[in-house]
Structures are given as C-alpha cells and as structure tokens.
Amino acid sequence: MEVIKDIRTRKGANLNLKGGAEKILDKTVSPSSFSIRPDDFFGIAPKLILKEGAPVKLGSPIFFSKKNTHIKFVSPVAGTITSVVRGPKRKIENIIIKASTKQDSIKYSVSGWDKKNRHDLKSLLTSSGNWPFIHQRPYGTIANPADTPKAIFVSTVKTDPLHGDLQFILKDQKNDFQLGINLLNKLVDQPVFLGVEKEFSDYFESIEGVQHYTVRGPHPAGNLSLHIQELTPLNIGERIWTVNAEDVANLGRFLNSGIFCPRRTVAISGNAVENPKYFQTTIGAELQPFLRKVGTIDKKTRVINGDVLTGNDSTSNCFLGYFNNLVTVIPEGDEYRMFGWLPFVDNNILSLSNTSFSRVFNRKGFDVNTNLNGEERALVVTGEMEKIFPLEIYPMQLLKACMVGDIEKMEALGIYEVVPEDFGLIDYSNTSKIEAQEIIREGIELMINEVG
Amino acid sequence: MNLIRKSLDKIKKPFGKGQKLEKFAPAINAFDTFLFVPNHTTKKGAHIRDAIDLKRTMVTVIIALLPALLYGIYNTGYQYLIQTGSPFTFLEAFIHGSWKIVPMIVVSYVVGLSIEFGFAVYRGHEVNEGYLVTGLLIPMIMPIDIPLWMVGLSTAFAVLVAKEAFGGTGMNILNPALTARAFAFFAYPTYMSGNKVWVSEATNIDAISGETILGTLAAGGKVNYSAMEMFQGSIPGSIAETSTLWVAVGALILILTGIGSWRIIVGGILGASFMGFLFNLWAANELMSFSWINHLIVGGFAFGIVFMATDPVSAAQTNQGKWIYGVLVGIFCIMIRVFNPAYPEGVMLAILLMNVFAPTIDHYVINGNIKKRRKRWETSVNQLKTI
Numbered sequence: 001m002e003v004i005k006d007i008r009t010r011k012g013a014n015l016n017l018k019g020g021a022e023k024i025l026d027k028t029v030s031p032s033s034f035s036i037r038p039d040d041f042f043g044i045a046p047k048l049i050l051k052e053g054a055p056v057k058l059g060s061p062i063f064f065s066k067k068n069t070h071i072k073f074v075s076p077v078a079g080t081i082t083s084v085v086r087g088p089k090r091k092i093e094n095i096i097i098k099a100s101t102k103q104d105s106i107k108y109s110v111s112g113w114d115k116k117n118r119h120d121l122k123s124l125l126t127s128s129g130n131w132p133f134i135h136q137r138p139y140g141t142i143a144n145p146a147d148t149p150k151a152i153f154v155s156t157v158k159t160d161p162l163h164g165d166l167q168f169i170l171k172d173q174k175n176d177f178q179l180g181i182n183l184l185n186k187l188v189d190q191p192v193f194l195g196v197e198k199e200f201s202d203y204f205e206s207i208e209g210v211q212h213y214t215v216r217g218p219h220p221a222g223n224l225s226l227h228i229q230e231l232t233p234l235n236i237g238e239r240i241w242t243v244n245a246e247d248v249a250n251l252g253r254f255l256n257s258g259i260f261c262p263r264r265t266v267a268i269s270g271n272a273v274e275n276p277k278y279f280q281t282t283i284g285a286e287l288q289p290f291l292r293k294v295g296t297i298d299k300k301t302r303v304i305n306g307d308v309l310t311g312n313d314s315t316s317n318c319f320l321g322y323f324n325n326l327v328t329v330i331p332e333g334d335e336y337r338m339f340g341w342l343p344f345v346d347n348n349i350l351s352l353s354n355t356s357f358s359r360v361f362n363r364k365g366f367d368v369n370t371n372l373n374g375e376e377r378a379l380v381v382t383g384e385m386e387k388i389f390p391l392e393i394y395p396m397q398l399l400k401a402c403m404v405g406d407i408e409k410m411e412a413l414g415i416y417e418v419v420p421e422d423f424g425l426i427d428y429s430n431t432s433k434i435e436a437q438e439i440i441r442e443g444i445e446l447m448i449n450e451v452g
Numbered sequence: 453m454n455l456i457r458k459s460l461d462k463i464k465k466p467f468g469k470g471q472k473l474e475k476f477a478p479a480i481n482a483f484d485t486f487l488f489v490p491n492h493t494t495k496k497g498a499h500i501r502d503a504i505d506l507k508r509t510m511v512t513v514i515i516a517l518l519p520a521l522l523y524g525i526y527n528t529g530y531q532y533l534i535q536t537g538s539p540f541t542f543l544e545a546f547i548h549g550s551w552k553i554v555p556m557i558v559v560s561y562v563v564g565l566s567i568e569f570g571f572a573v574y575r576g577h578e579v580n581e582g583y584l585v586t587g588l589l590i591p592m593i594m595p596i597d598i599p600l601w602m603v604g605l606s607t608a609f610a611v612l613v614a615k616e617a618f619g620g621t622g623m624n625i626l627n628p629a630l631t632a633r634a635f636a637f638f639a640y641p642t643y644m645s646g647n648k649v650w651v652s653e654a655t656n657i658d659a660i661s662g663e664t665i666l667g668t669l670a671a672g673g674k675v676n677y678s679a680m681e682m683f684q685g686s687i688p689g690s691i692a693e694t695s696t697l698w699v700a701v702g703a704l705i706l707i708l709t710g711i712g713s714w715r716i717i718v719g720g721i722l723g724a725s726f727m728g729f730l731f732n733l734w735a736a737n738e739l740m741s742f743s744w745i746n747h748l749i750v751g752g753f754a755f756g757i758v759f760m761a762t763d764p765v766s767a768a769q770t771n772q773g774k775w776i777y778g779v780l781v782g783i784f785c786i787m788i789r790v791f792n793p794a795y796p797e798g799v800m801l802a803i804l805l806m807n808v809f810a811p812t813i814d815h816y817v818i819n820g821n822i823k824k825r826r827k828r829w830e831t832s833v834n835q836l837k838t839i
Contacts, residue, residue, distance in 0.1 A: 015500075235832040302499060309498045330500065333493055336457055340489035341507035343515065343709070349503035354710045355512050356503050370493040374505025375485060377580055378622030381509060382769040383713060394770065394818055412822040427498035431509055432622075435497040 002212070006198070007230045009217035009390040013352050013425060015161040017308070018365040019328075021267035021276040023168050029293055031285040034077045034097045035319035036062060039312075041073070041132055042441075043141035043448055046092050054081050059106035059129060059260035062095060068144060074129030076262035076283045078104045085317075094317060097284075110258040114186060121186060125251075129260045132322070133247035137228060137240040139444050140419035149241040151232050152184050155195035156204065156245045157215040159222030160307040160424070164267035164278065164325040166245045167201060177245075178207055179252030184243065185209045195227050217390070225422045226390050234417050244323055266320060268294050270308075270328040271367045272301040287318040287327060296329055302370055304328040309424030310437065333371030341374070349373060352388070352429045374433055381431040388425045393417065395426060399436055402443030407450055410443055420444070460484055478572040482579040510581040512711045516702035517588055517692075517759065523685055524692030525549035528596050531662070531688055532652035552652055553691060556591035559600050563607045564590075571616050580621035582765075583611070589629035589759065592692035593752065593800075594636065595649040602640055606632040626807045627766045630756075630800055637800070650688035662688045665750045666789060666796035669738045682749045693755040696748070703758040712762040715771060719778020720757035720785075724748055727786035739790045753785055756799035766807040770817040777813055781806045 038046040044065035061072035077099045085094040108128050122145045125131045136143040156166040184192050194210035253261035262283040269276040274295035304311035305321035340346050343355040350366040351358045385395040393414040401409040423436035467477045529545030564587045572579040610632035615624045637644045648654045651662030665675050685695025706712025728744025735741035761781050768777035781802050788798030
C-alpha cells in the first residue's frame with residue numbers, strides 16, 4: 001500500500017498525565033439508564049418527536065433538527081423516555097431513557113444497499129439515525145446530506161491527553177470498519193482519506209478504498225484541521241466531511257444488520273481513577289456503574305466527557321457523550337496555594353513555560369486538577385500561542401477578530417479551517433487564562449448565523 | 453497558612469457579592485491573590501491549566517531587572533564618592549545609592565498603583581500586574597537627581613495617558629515607562645539632559661562633573677573611559693542603564709525563561725551593529741568614528757533593547773514582525789545618536805518610534821498570510837471554472 005503523505009509537525013506539546021487506561025477491554029458492565037444530549041450535536045435546533053413517558057425501541061427517532069428535518073436522532077436503546085430535562089428558555093438539555101429488559105429494535109432493509117442510488121442511500125442513513133455520525137468542515141457541525149464534499153477524512157491518530165488508542169478499540173472490528181469505508185465511498189466520488197500512525201499495523205494497511213496518510217508530532221497533531229490543511233486545504237464555500245473511526249465501524253454494522261448500532265468503546269482514565277481501563281458499551285450510557293467498577297479517589301472529582309482540554313464537564317449529568325472514546329476523571333482543585341505565583345515554585349504542576357522546573361522533575365507524569373492557577377487577565381504575552389499551534393493561522397489575531405465579531409477579518413484569517421478543539425492547548429497554556437475555545441465557538445456560531 | 457487564609461476570608465467578607473463594599477473588591481483581591489493563588493477552578497474550556505499566569509510572568513521580569521538595579525544603586529554611590537575624592541567602601545556606595553533611589557521607587561509605585569487600583573475599581577476589573585514592572589522601570593531609567601515630584605508627575609502622566617486612556621493593560625500603543633521618561637525629558641529638559649545631572653549631587657557641588665560618554669562625544673570631546681568600564685557600567689548615566697554586564701544577565705534570564713523575545717533582542721543588536729559599522733566607515737565626527745562595539749555598551753541601548761523594546765504589548769506581535777521591529781529599533785537608535793546631537797541617547801526615541809510602527813509591521817506580516825489564503829481560494833475557484 002502507498003502512503004500519500006507523511007504529515008510532520010513540531011509545534012505543539014504532549015501533556016504527560018497520569019492515569020492512562022490499561023489495555024483491558026471490559027464488556028461486563030450493563031448500565032440501565034441512557035441519555036441523549038442535543039448539545040453534543042453542535043449547531044442543531046432540536047424538535048422533539050416523542051414525549052416524556054413514551055416507549056422507544058432501539059433506533060426510534062426521538063428528535064430532529066429544525067434546520068434539516070430529514071436528519072433524525074434516534075434512541076440508542078429500547079425502553080421508556082423517563083424525563084426530558086429542560087434548561088433556561090425551555091432549551092432541551094437532556095433526554096433520559098430507562099432501558100427495558102426486552103430489547104426491541106427498528107430494522108431497516110439493507111440488503112443490496114450497494115445497488116441503491118446515492119439519494120436513497122442518504123435518506124436511509126438520515127431516517128435510521130446514522131447521519132449524525134457524519135460531520136462537516138467548516139464549523140464542525142453535522143453534515144448536510146445535500147452537499148458534495150471534496151473529501152472525507154477518517155483519522156485513527158489521536159494525540160490528546162490520555163486519548164483512547166483507536167488501534168486497540170478497533171482491533172476486532174475490521175470487517176465492520178471496511179464496510180463503513182465502502183459506504184463512505186458510495187456516498188461520494190471524492191477520495192476518502194485514512195490517517196494512521198507512523199508505525200501502523202497490518203490492520204490499517206489492508207483497509208481498501210482509502211488513501212492512507214501518516215501523522216507524527218506532538219498534540220494537536222492528531223486534530224483533523226492539521227490533516228486537512230496538509231492534504232487538501234479548505235477554501236471558502238467548500239465542504240469536507242469527517243467521521244470518527246469507531247463510527248465508521250458503527251455504520252458498517254448497520255449495513256450488516258439493518259439495525260442502528262450505537263456501540264462505543266470508551267477509555268475511562270485520569271488521575272482520579274484507580275484502575276483505568278477500556279469498556280465496551282453504548283452511546284449515552286450512565287457512567288456511575290463504570291466509575292464504581294474502576295474506582296475513583298475519595299475526593300471531589302470532575303467527570304469529563306472527552307479529554308481534559310476539550311471535553312464537557314459531566315459531573316452533575318453523568319452520562320457518556322455521543323462521540324467521545326474517552327472519559328477523564330480528575331480531582332477538583334479548589335484549594336489555595338500560598339505564593340504559588342513565584343516562578344520555579346510548585347513544580348508539581350505541569351507547565352509548558354520555562355518559568356517552572358516541572359518538566360525536568362516529573363518525567364513520569366503529572367497529577368492534574370482543575371485549578372485555574374491564576375486569574376483571567378488582559379492579553380499581554382505574545383508568541384506563546386504560535387509555539388503550540390501547527391496550523392498556518394495567526395491564532396491570537398483570529399481570536400481577537402472573533403472577540404470583536406469582525407466577520408470579514410475572521411474569514412480572511414481562516415475561521416473556516418478551525419474548530420474549537422484546535423484551541424484546546426491554547427486554552428491550557430496561555431498566560432492570560434483566556435477561554436480561547438469559547439471565543440472560537442462563539443465566532444463559529446456568528447459565522448453560521450450570518451454567513452451560513 | 454490556614455490561619456492567614458481564615459483571617460483573610462474574614463476581612464474579605466464585606467467585599468463579597470451583594471455586600472456593602474463589593475465595588476472595592478478588585479483592590480482587596482489584589483492583595484489576596486498576592487498572598488495566595490486563588491481557589492478558582494475552570495468553568496469552561498480546557499479543564500486543566502498551566503501553572504503560569506501574569507503574576508509569574510511579571511515577577512520573572514522583575515527578577516531579571518534586579519541585577520541591573522542593584523548595580524545601579526552601587527554605581528550611583530560610586531560615581532559620587534569617587535569624585536569627592538575621599539576613600540569609601542562598597543557598602544557606603546551602596547547606602548548612598550539606596551538613599552537616593554529607594555524613595556524614587558516608592559514614589560513611582562505609590563503613584564502608579566494608586567491610579568491602577570482606582571481604574572480597576574472604576575472599571576470593575578481585577579488589578580493587572582503589568583504595573584509591577586513599569587513601576588520599577590520608571591526610576592531605573594531616570595537621572596539620579598531628578599526631584600521626586602517629577603518622578604510622580606511623569607508616572608501619573610504615563611499611566612493615565614499612555615495606558616489607561618487606551619483602555620488599560622494590553623491595549624497601550626507606547627511603552628508606559630518610556631513614556632514617563634519622554635514626558636520628563638521634554639517637560640523638564642534641564643533635569644534630564646546636559647552634563648550636570650548624571651552623577652549624584654553634581655548640580656550642588658561644583659567639583660563634581662557628570663557628563664555621559666555620549667554627551668561628551670556629541671560635544672566633540674575625548675572619552676576617558678575604557679571599554680571594560682563601559683561594559684561593566686562604572687560610568688555616569690541613568691540609574692540602571694550603565695552596566696551592560698548586568699543587563700546581559702537580565703537578558704539571559706528573560707531569554708531562558710522565554711519571557712522576553714530573543715528575536716527582538718538579537719534583532720536590535722544586529723541592527724545597531726550594522727548601523728554603527730556603517731558610521732564607522734564614514735567616520736565624519738567623534739560619534740561616527742566611535743567604534744560600533746562601544747556603541748552597543750554605552751548609554752541606554754542594552755537596557756532599552758532588553759527591557760523596554762521587548763515589552764510584548766507595545767512591540768510587534770508576530771514572530772517575523774519581532775525581527776523587523778528589533779532590527780529597526782537598533783538602526784534608529786544609532787542613527788538618532790549620531791545625527792541628532794541634541795538627543796545623544798537615541799534608544800528612548802527609537803523604541804517609542806517603533807512602538808508606533810509595530811502595528812503597521814504586524815499588519816503587513818499578517819496580510820501575507822491573508823493574501824496566501826485568498827490566492828488559494830482564487831485558484832480553487834478558477835480550477836472549478838475550467839472543469
């Protein structure tokens with residue numbers, strides 16, 4: 001097989017945290033409560049189809065997006081909708097489903113799917129609840145089935161802190177993964193790119209119907225924005241689709257059985273977890289049974305859906321997210337540190353700056369907590385963002401353009417080529433403690449509303 | 453530690469949300485966060501954060517300033533005592549210097565911080581730490597005999613006009629400390645230039661003369677100091693600018709910790725060397741024929757390029773821009789020295805000038821990125837058309 005490009009970057013940083021998951025796959029935990037959070041789907045406006053108390057099957061549509069009514073969001077489990085949690089302005093925050101013992105499912109006819117025309121295939125995916133697995137760039141929203149993207153990207157390279165190893169997660173799912181790739185090839189004529197580690201196994205080598213590329217470098221080298229920039233930079237008006245690696249296998253399983261497959265293999269890790277390991281479960285599963293199984297430390301902790309840089313705080317709403325292969329649990333850090341602002345003091349706290357000896361002393365890994373380690377200040381220091389930002393974009397200037405909502409400038413500086421997660425490391429490392437991801441997210445929302 | 457924490461929490465109570473003194477919370481918070489890094493946790497965005505914050509950054513700069521400051525204090529006493537002719541010890545020189553300089557530092561901090569606290573309360577934001585550095589820099593670049601009220605007035609001018617009028621920390625165009633010096637320079641020229649102000653008590657005691665090397669050169673005189681003395685700093689000049697050696701130590705601290713931009717520092721040295729070398733070739737007068745190496749070690753050039761030009765807010769912000777900015781500061785510094793005998797020290801005006809042009813430099817650097825992106829878009833559109 002041929003590798004079309006070897007992407008290398010030096011800009012970035014790997015955060016060496018304690019609590020990485022051991023490569024043990026546990027399939028024994030069976031949670032009884034599940035949830036779907038509309039906020040997991042950036043940029044949609046949910047409209048409920050079913051009400052509280054309604055019985056659902058696996059694959060029953062629960063809501064759709066007002067912006068594109070064809071795209072259905074379905075139940076990951078059979079049971080009853082026990083509650084619809086609403087926030088301010090009656091915004092739907094969470095839909096909770098209690099699983100029943102009998103697992104009924106909605107089955108679609110998928111035989112001869114590869115003979116179907118593109119339109120029918122797309123409507124099969126949208127009505128069966130599989131379409132939300134497909135995302136688009138720019139903006140990182142759910143793809144519009146009517147678009148023709150110039151490429152589809154699937155990456156098995158992860159660099160975020162404590163990330164789940166996708167080679168391990170996909171190890172027994174090869175046929176499903178291949179079938180999913182075949183489906184993607186059927187959806188578009190344009191190339192499907194598969195990103196793999198530099199030292200990849202025969203597994204990925206034998207996947208057909210894709211163009212392989214390899215990636216090396218520190219975080220955020222694993223982020224798709226970099227891969228897209230290096231292979232086929234996104235221009236104004238163009239679309240690129242992206243699918244998470246395990247969701248490709250889920251699409252494949254749907255084509256095998258005709259039943260929506262919400263499988264999620266998740267690494268439960270973090271330095272508040274006693275025995276971090278992998279679990280195979282279902283999208284939206286309640287997390288408590290898993291946390292009990294791995295054991296957490298006896299302190300106030302924060303449960304994060306995703307990694308410590310980009311994930312969602314799910315402590316109060318403890319359900320697995322829709323897309324993440326990682327749940328991180330870390331201790332809260334609501335403690336004072338006397339004179340902690342002195343340089344070269346408190347070297348146990350991970351710092352990318354040279355004003356601390358942390359990286360010299362703690363080569364084995366860091367215990368982290370959620371302390372802000374300072375307070376928000378005006379943007380003073382320059383040049384620190386560029387050091388850890390591999391895209392050909394001026395990050396601080398783009399952030400400032402987003403802050404003032406200058407659409408022309410945001411466009412000129414490359415807002416189409418980024419998603420909030422690209423700024424996770426900037427969030428972490430910037431001296432002024434500004435919320436870069438939040439600023440970019442608001443900028444993208446502005447673009448969606450004003451430009452579309 | 454727990455005891456201090458508890459009593460602090462008690463003192464802070466009336467400043468809490470919805471309490472009587474809520475408006476003044478930024479003032480009390482500034483003291484609290486000076487003692488303790490607060491217990492705030494991340495609310496959105498990344499869940500973990502780097503140990504660095506603006507306090508740590510600014511304190512690192514202050515540490516880098518200390519060698520030059522301490523030497524400046526000693527040199528103040530040394531310049532005075534050596535001219536009086538009586539034998540003296542290191543300690544005596546240091547005490548004389550402290551006697552003069554500590555009050556200046558106090559005035560600068562009291563005036564500047566009062567204004568900063570006032571604006572923080574008025575605007576309802578936390579007190580930024582930037583003034584900790586500015587407040588130390590202002591006395592360090594003044595002549596020793598400047599009256600304290602002038603220090604206070606220049607400080608007030610700098611903080612109000614150069615900083616708060618533009619929106620406070622992070623928004624200023626000009627370096628505030630240099631603005632303070634420029635204000636004093638143009639408002640009270642007799643206290644800021646000439647051959648009587650650079651050595652302690654030179655205006656009062658006739659036996660003491662205090663001409664700087666650049667002043668001597670501008671007047672066409674001969675320099676009586678060796679290159680070693682210039683490098684070490686045992687020469688007359690503004691308080692902390694004289695010792696290139698101790699400034700270099702500060703530069704090393706800034707570069708190794710990554711707080712100061714090495715690009716600006718190296719660029720400045722390259723620019724100044726280049727310009728000095730060109731003038732050496734021309735050599736029409738004393739200042740032009742003054743060796744380019746000596747140009748780097750006399751006057752305020754070293755201090756300016758290391759501590760003032762690298763101020764991240766007023767300097768260029770892009771990496772390429774920093775190179776251009778640094779080189780131009782160096783070039784203009786030597787050019788102003790040589791061409792304008794009224795201002796034998798060119799570094800202050802060179803940096804202020806480049807402060808003004810820094811956004812322009814960045815504009816063109818960033819425009820390169822924008823143009824590249826636009827060109828990519830246009831080619832893709834053209835390709836589509838041909839298909």
